[in-house]
Amino acid sequence: MGRRPHVLVVPFPAQGHVMPLMKLSHRLVSRGIKVTFVTTEFIKAQFMAASPEKCEESDRIHLVSVPDGLEPGDDQNDLIKLIKTIPRIMEGHLEDIIRKINKSDDEQISCVIVDTTIGWALDVPVKMGIKRATYYPSPPAFLALNLKIPKLIEDGIINNNGKTYYGNLCCYRGTNKKNEMALSLSLTNNHAVKVSNWVLCNSFYELDPLLHDLIPNLLPIGPLLSSNRLEQPSGSFWPEDSTCLSWLNKQPARSVIYVAFGSIAIFNQHQFDELALGLELVGLTFLWVVRSDHAVYPDGFRDRVAHHGKIVKWVPQQKVLAHPSIACFFTHCGWNSIMDGLSMGVPFIGWPYFSDHFYIKRCICDVWKVGLGLDPEEDGIVSRHQIKSKVENLLHDEGIRVNVLKMKEIARQAVSDGGSSSKNLQEFIKEIMTL
Structure with missing residues (x-):
């Protein structure tokens, strides 16, 4: 086998972020691309406990773990704390991982895929001259809204706390602390999109065609569904009760x-x-x-x-x-x-x-x-x-039943051969293959 493209995948360490990027990783390896999947030490331990027989390292997908910056006893579900601690810890580790792979592995890193939630991590491949994709874990319409936040701040419509000057929350519901976190994340999303060559999302074009022109380099590649291959890790943090x-x-x-x-x-x-x-x-x-x-x-x-x-x-x-x-x-x-x-x-x-x-x-x-x-x-x-x-x-309500069955058919067509999401994924993989 000749030199394969090698992709580094970096999700935010939460179940809803890890699982879709694991599904994407399986699609990449099925097309002959090698994947190194970066998790935190806590999450890798959960992977191993949930399905140890599926998490053995192979020459196609490799789990690498880094610290998350939390102290023993800290709540791993505290997203606000995770968002604050991970940047202090992960960025240096990420650069070390890439340099180590590129020094010892003939199949050097061709592309880095980073969750928009930790979009600052894209500064590492930017500095190292490596192509970059960002993955947005929420509906693309929400990303389109987030991309407008800097302009809303500049125009004085909202302030730096994420509120309008009339006192109403702008975009999110929750405490002031959560609202400020959401504003911070929206700015991180902006940065991720700005420095990425591709923006990937778990959606399909037909769900909202008008969005395609609002987000630069957007490639909807969903729905991202699990493979039926039993030997593949699902990305679940807990054992699944079959x-x-x-x-x-x-x-x-x-x-x-x-x-x-x-x-x-x-x-x-x-x-x-x-x-x-x-x-x-x-x-x-x-x-x-x-x-x-x-x-x-x-x-x-x-x-x-x-x-x-x-x-x-x-x-x-x-x-x-x-x-x-x-x-x-x-x-x-x-x-x-x-x-x-x-x-x-x-x-x-x-x-x-x-x-x-x-x-x-x-x-x-x-x-x-x-x-x-x-x-x-x-x-x-x-x-x-x-x-x-x-x-x-x-x-x-038969009307709802009819509508959801129509949506099912549209979603299935999108990921079938010749469908919009299938074509987008093929385009992305083709470009990676030429790096």
């Missing part, structure tokens, strides 16, 4: 409510109780992903739903959503979950948690019309009665 698939096999078609809120979203006890009691009130079979071992359920709940509810810690989501027994998807509106659901033609109950989730919920409900949304009531809680009502309305 017993849910055999359980789903026993359920009638379109009879199961799938409930999963990603890797970060959490509920207070009052809201957790209302969700549990809402699922019980609906009375339909449900599959509920609850990450915590320490969840406290309402008294008697587990016994009352034992015959029609299955509660697990983590699942192979794409396979679950593809199962014919799934009727709808309760989701936090994370972008990866939305791409999974659209690809499988499953209607949504949208329950946004933070940041872009609120925008995505509007797309689900008002733009694509593929689902219904939940809204907190005056006390800030989504009630069990609203949950029951929305599920019943969704399952009786």
